[in-house]
Amino acid sequence: MLKKILIGELTLGMVVEKMDRSWLEHPFLTNRKKITTQAHIERLREYNITxxxxxxxxxxxxxxxPDGPGPEPDPMIEVADTLAPTPDGASPLPVNLAAPLKEEIPFHVEIEAAKVAQKEAHTVVNEVLHNVRMGKSIESGKAVKAVNHMIDSIFRNMDALSSLTRIKGYDExxxxHSVNVCVLSLTLGRQLGLDREELQSLGIGAMLHDAGKMKVPPAILNKPGKLTxxxxxxxxxxxLYSAEVLERTEGITDEAKAVAMQHHERFGGTGYPDGLKGEAISRCAQIAAIADTYDAMTTTRVYSRPMTPPExxxxxxxxxxxxxxxxxxQRFIQCLGIYPIGTTVQLDTSEIGIVVSVNHDKVLRPKVMLVCKDERRRMPVPIEVDLTDPAAPDSPKFRRTIARPVDPAQFAIEVDLYLPKVAL
Ligand SMILES: [Fe+2]
Known part of the structure; x- marks a missing residue:
């Protein structure tokens, strides 16, 4: 039976089924949780669950x-609780959710190295795609090196490189897109605790996932409107073409080939080319599919307006x-935030600003650079605010909350002025 209780009544041995918050507002992926340690209760209090x-x-x-100390904590319960009740009945995966996400280097320091890594990846991908178009063989060495530099950057700071994917070049x-999918896949892969070897395969596969498009006639590839x-x-x-390109290239793992072959397979079985379902799809391809879809949807295409990052x-x-x-x-959303870096938002105070940093534990509460006092008045000087700041000392209420994303053009805000510059 479900019973509603107050946080003060919660004791060891109880099983929490639901909370008064959406999972988007706290770091627990699903709401069901067996309370086996006092630390569980403290964490719920920290997130203002009442x-x-x-x-x-x-x-x-x-x-x-119980009056006593309760059962011994079992570290596996936490992982199993997090993974078990997936809506589609997906089996628990060997994902290391305990991977620490401490940043070794702050965003503003890492961003310069991230730009260098991104530029290197652009150069390599440009060359590879050119060679595929010309029917030449490709050489994996430079691509592996570029992927390794991106992995290094993401391990130093997981937001810097992914923040650069917001720049979308329509002409190219x-x-x-290939580099963006690679970066977003690696960011999610790191969050899921993949080891270095797996990340390398994921990165190579994601970087070259669409190389086969160079073999599709341009009239189809660039056709405005619906395809017949x-x-x-x-x-x-x-x-299939992408997988063939990788098959003919030395030093490419089977997992990387699977990413190319399966990035359009869908977990529910509706994808192509083979209609694979659930865990029959390689884990790396499952990751790349999310990154590919997100980047494609948020990019201007011949036939459609791009979605905003929150959309x-x-x-x-x-x-x-x-x-x-x-x-x-869900992990992908925790990586990027509900309001990814660069999103323009209006707060419940009427102030308007740009998301400049993601809070991975409380995805609705990023840091925002305030640019306008309201719809009509600019700030004399932009101010960075943290949306986790309380309304008053010890108050459970927040001082500012995002009310809605807004179109920066409507308020003549040049978002790029407030974000790291991208070198393309
Ligand atoms: Fe594709």
Whole structure:
């Protein structure tokens, strides 16, 4: 039976089924949790959870709380609780969710090295795509080196490199998109605790996932409007073509080839080329599919206006119920935030600003550079504020909260002025 209780009534041995917050506002991926240590209770308090529902069939009731210290904590329960109740019944994966996410280097320091790594990747991808177009073989050495430099950057600071993916070059779509998908995949892969070897395969596969598009006739590739069935069938072959390119290249792992081959497979089984379902899809390809979809949706294309980053994030959340591994999709949202870096937002104070830093524990509470006092008045000097700041000392309420994302053009805000410059 579900019973609503106050946080003060929560004791060891109870099973929490639901909280009074969306998972977006706290770092616990799912709401069900067996309380096995006092630290669990303290963490819930830290996130201002005040009311919750316990399941008395699965754990202790309010009147039956133990007087003693309770059962020994089992570290696996935490991982299993986090992974088990996925909406599509996905099996728990060997994902190291305990991977520490401490940043070794602050964002503003890492951003310069991140730009160098991004530029190197652009150069390598440009060359590789050119060679594929010309029917030449490709050499993996430079690509592996570029991927390793990106992995290094993400390990030093997970936000710097991914913040650079917000620049979308329309003219060079495939080449910029390839690097963006690589960066976003590596960022998610790191968050999921993949080891270095797996990250390398993921990075190479993601970087070259669309190389096969160079073999699709340009008239189809760049056609404005809807493709005919025949054209779409040809377009779909690009995954196979990409895998063939990698197959002919020395030093490429099977996992990297799987990313190229399977990046359009969908967790629910509706993708192509083979209609694979769930865990039959390689784990790295599941990751790349999310990164690919997000970057494509938020990029200007011949035939559609781009979604804003918050719209893209919302869509990824919706698709997590059908198309993606739901745990990976939720982690992706935690990586980028509900309001990714560069999003213009209006706060409940009427102030308008730009998200300049993501809070991975409280994704609705990033840091914001305030630019306008309200719709009509500019700030004399931009001010950075932290949305986790309380309304008053010891108050459980927050001083500022995001009310809505807004179009920066409507307020003549040049977002790039407030963010690190990108070298393309
Ligand atoms: Fe693709």
């Amino acid at each position: 009311e919750l529902y316990i399941n008395t069939d699965m754990g202790l009731d309010v009147d039956a709380g 779509y495939t080449f910029v 069935d025949v054209e779409f069938a040809e377009m779909k072959k690009h995954a 893209g994030i919302r869509r990824i959340f919706e698709l997590s119920k059908t198309d993606f591994n739901p745990v990976f999709a």
